[in-house]
Amino acid sequence: PQIGKKVGGPRYFFLIWVIFGRKKPLIAYYYAQVALYFHVLRSFTAHISGEVSDQLIPQHLPETSNSNSVKLHFLLVDMQHSGARDTQLRENSNQKVHPQPMDESTNQTPEAMEALVSRIFTNISSLKSAYIQLQAAHTPYDPDKIQAADRLVISELKNLSELKHFYREHNPKPVCTSPQDSRLAAEIQEQQSLLKTYEVMVKKFQSEIQNKDSEILQLEQQIQEANQKRVKLEKNLKLRGLSGKEPGNSSGGETVISPELFRSAAEAASRAIHDFSKPLINMMKAAGWDLDSAAGSIEPDVVYPKRAHKKYAFESHICQRMFVGFQDENFSMNPEEDLISVATSKENLFKEYLELREMDPLTLKYLLVVHQKMEASFFGNLDQRTYIVGGGHPRTAFYQAFLKLGKAVWLLHRLAHAFDPAVRIFQVRRGSEFSEVYMESVVKDIVVGEGENEKPKVGLMVMPGFWMDGGVIQPQVYLTGIKVAE
Template sequence: MNQDKEPVDALISKIFANISSLKSAYIQLQAAHTPYDPEKIQAADKLIIAELKNLSELKHSFRENNPRPNTISPQDSHLATEIQEQQNLLKTYEQQIEESSQRWVRLEKKLKFRGLPTKESEDSGDDNGFFCLDLTPDLFSSAVEAAYRAIHDFSKPLINMMKAAGWDLDGAADSIEPAVVYAKRAHKKYAFESHICQCMFNGFQDENFLVKSDNLTVTKEGFFHQFLDLRAMDPLDVLSQNPDFIFGKFCRSKYLLVVHPKMEASFFGNLDQRNFVMGGGHPRTPFYQAFLKLAKSIWLLHRLANAFDPKVKVFQVKSGSEFSEVYMESVVKNVVLDDSNQISKVGIMVMPGFWIGGSVIQSQVYISDAIKMSSFLTSFHL
């Protein structure tokens, strides 16, 4: 052991260096998750695997070149103990190699699901570097459902803030569509969802969503890639990186349309946030971040609609229209239509419908008359 002390010391130094590199790689991996950056995550994960393999190779090299002695002299006992500790540590890292490999497989699957580029797709000669995410009606249908959920989710804090600010919610709902007869007062929430929807979908058929842009015409593939790029990202991160991107202009214009100045003044006591948005900024307030989730879902739906050939068309249903089970679906579940000859009428369109190829995605509507509600419907408290 005394004769081999220098090589062993060098080995231990290498082990400590590898461990330091490994810790650094883990820090990089954690940082890549906030905000989520798939490319940095891949790079950090590859570095971790490389360092773990280096440690394993050092262990095997030491075992081959330094057979375990039968006895250890007292003067070398400290060094032997230190070597044993490092060998135990290497066993732990050998297990982590397998865990990292499994984590890498899971990451690859996540990237594939999100349509993000991976090393394998780049090496395979794929021109755009994306996994194949099929552009199907089912994909669009799921995006429609996500958009509808986002409208519903944003309406909750909006209604709560109106209530806290002392708004007359009944009067506000009636001002949106005064002719609607609600089966329950709680159903007036659909008036606010309808208002949000009308504002957010205004200009949907326009390729730029009525947002002024100097960009060149976007191809069908370009729209799809924009959908893929944004769907896995936090909208505030996107806007922080490029506040003047067309998506940022879209968010600003829609916020100013959805949230009336009087409404905002009653919420916050001033128009500071509105002025900040009008000046080109994107505040990090909880309310604005909640709005950005809504804006992102509608923007993704628009990008996806324009990726189809022919592009998806949106259709709206006017208040007072005859209810059609082909083109419409009631937002209130467990509804029993009246058996009389009276025709059921649409009170409010909460979410538009879509034509995609030869298929129809039904619009979401509130039926204002000729309905009977089942007794077990969950009540919504305004």
């Protein structure tokens, strides 16, 4: 009470309880705790500096039955008792206080006092660490961790309370025999408290990393599913003979005749020729054909740096057969056969292109393309041809690829004659000098010599070129007299 009277201790505690105690007891409790700790620290400072006489510090306080398990609400009771003693001192202020001599054991050295203050700050650091653990236990919510952290906070508060009562009762005494050891122990404990704080932060960051990893896995799974859907859609488009790059196919908008539309149709026809050449070569291999002799019979005296390049000879043969009569409006078809009625006006030609583009290629008949002897060599009989003549459409891969090729070329023809003026087809003769402006090489990794006699020449025309009002589509050619880069 004497110290409280000097430095303003219990009176402030009682005032806090009167202001907050009835409506907000929890706030009053924490405010009282903070005021109490500042009261103790100020008492230590006053005692060291000589502001308060040693004789004014009470030497004995009532003993408790179990000083190591003081409950937290005892702090509030202690504040009320301190306030009552302060009031009693004010009423008896006319009485004199006679200082009593202190025992030598209670005379504390500066090192001991410093050790005790260091222990107080260590306790406060531990309390801070415990409070951070309590906060971390709420995110995510873990009842077990919350209870453990709560017990740790209460334990640290009890330690601070015990230090307060210890100081009031005896004056601070060295905790261990050596003040230097006490300071080192306090520093170690403070560092351990900081380490616990960092461990809590590391666990929080690890939890965030795990959440991000889970999100990444989900996004990768969604990308994989989207790729699978895309592959299925592309497969369906190929089966229907549609190009995913054609304008108007996926947007659902109105299709307008344009050079870009014709360019995409030409690319679709080129891919159809390439796709049909694969089953054709496979059927030749299965039938025992000599592919080298077959490629040589198409275009003799063509030197192929790689054996795999001989496939371009078969693609060139298919292209020449399919584009015969392309410059004619009726595609050089016999009108008496009347397979498909040929429109005469530009508007009807473009309308027919739009209608045929959405048709299944299996509904169109191209019996004149595959020769009877070739079919007999492939299948050993003419049953498939007989089935087609009867109006059927076999579901073989060879027949489907062939019908897709026929539809792609027919669509290109309808669209070419829908332009005004009509798109003109042009070919490149074998032996012509290669020009990068008007031609495109099907082999990309070629090495061209620097000498005049080493200029590349056209060996095969794989795909014809087209003239239109909006520009030129380069023919695709296979060059001879070249070297292929490794």
